[in-house]
Amino acid sequence: MGHRFLRDPASLTGFLIVGLLLLTALFAPLLAPHDPEPVSLAERLLAPGGEYPLGTDGLGRCLFSRMLYGARVTLGYAFVVLMVTLFVGIPAGLLAGYCGGFIDGVIMRLVDIILAFPNLVFALVVLGILGPGLLNAMLALAMLSWVSYARIVRGIVLSIKEKEYIAAARVSGSRGFVLIWRHVLPNVLPPVAILATLDLGKLVLAFSTLSFLGLGAQPPTPEWGMMINDARPFMQTFPRLMIIPGAAIALTVLGFNLLGDGLRDALDPQGYAGPADRREETRLPNAPALKGGA
């Protein structure tokens, strides 16, 4: 599998981009030449070069350092949201698919309700009620994104439930939680891992969008979407202040998409013995893609 994956130039590119981003996020404090937060009005809007590799922003902060720390914030929070999403979405899908009946009805109707709203509108409503802030933005995104996992997991569970090895496991005495844990979950995870990779890019974009609108990260936290918003007064005079974070967001999304596509191709066709017939499910990631903003 790894062999096939790394031979594909697109997947390799995605892998390198994501790897680079993760390293940047991890080692930001070591790599950054300056503290990203203190304001120094005397050094505002300096040109790139010398002490400031990418120059300074409107408040005299080192743009390069803010970009590095921004990777940390953006990726880190997107990752946390993804974890919450998985911890809610997978059990919800397992329950709905395995139990069926009333529980299935309740969970899937809830899913339908959330899917009925345009994602951005839903996030805005949640943030309108809870107020802006990083934690609330994360909550809003998690409330949206668990839905697609619940649906996909439910679909896979429904197909696995009829397999003969589930009947055999019942005869061998497995039931309830044990049955799910041993026999259903291992078949659910590979497609979910692919979807999660694709979703991380979308979450980064969504997160930046909310921050751009002032609903996510709050100053002085360095966050790419918010940095684009901060750069608006200088759009004509110092376009790099907007272009650099914008490019970083685009690159991140691209990286995760390439990686996810590569993983899907490497894992799907015959590489694993799982339900390859669920392929179309992983092609329909219905994550909160917030259009606009960045």
Add this chain to the structure above:
Amino acid sequence: MNLLEGHGLRKYYHRRGYQIQAVDGVDISMKEHEALGLVGESGSGKSTLMRLLLLLERPSAGDLYFRGGKLNSGGAQRWSHFRREVQAVFQDAAASLNPRLSVGRIVAEPLLNFGPELGSHRIDERVAAALERVGLQRDDRRRYPHEFSGGQQRRIALARALVADPPLILCDEITSGLDLSVQAKLLNLFRDLQEESRAGFLFISHDLGAMRYLCSRVAVIYAGKIVEELPVSSLEQPLHPYTQALLAAEAQLFAPSEMYLLEGEPPDPAAYPAGCRFHPRCPIRMKRCTEESPRLTTVRVGHRAACFTAH
């Protein structure tokens, strides 16, 4: 006291206003350490009956007893106790093995559920012993089901059924889809196991030859009902015309007889004919057969038939 007893077992499915009578009033009984064969063509209800006996599905009507204890009332408690006593080898062995688990893990499953107090070391020992008993290697524990051939996969499924040493094992079509030489080896293995173990076996098959080899008693099922039940010793003198047709349809290598072929198709389970369900295809039907359904009646000791001509 019988090992397993089913009285008036019925399973009806409802599909778009039709009622499908997959199993319709089956009485079945097995003694301890007995080998019973259940023979029937596709769609006759034999696999549904197996699912009923395994408690994978609830019967629409009828009672199921294991060693005198009633099963299909009572809650999950009694079921889980029964589960320990009855294991199965499914028809599609490949599909009955979880592709993501190692062979050792698959075979250990009944022990992990029924005897976790054994501890991982002894469970591992018993898994290895079970694999050896069915003719596989101890070290096959670490391999995965797809690395094995069809015959070996059946052996893995059999090892799983044997590992907890249950008193009853149900085997669905153990030889179908295998080479003749592999079939022969499997049949010998089953015969050895019958002698070594305390288990009773219920074999479900359409292969009369295998039945003769493995079973002491054979029940023939047609259109959801048992039409004849007889000791293997009198299998060559069946009383029911359907059993006679089954025997005649076997390939006769040394004594090619004039073929006694049945006309028509098995009946649609959503619309069985009135009277005896076999009468539209029966060469010796009478007027009575179209009106009245013959009951399964004892003809001789150990021999029951559901045909007016036999009564």
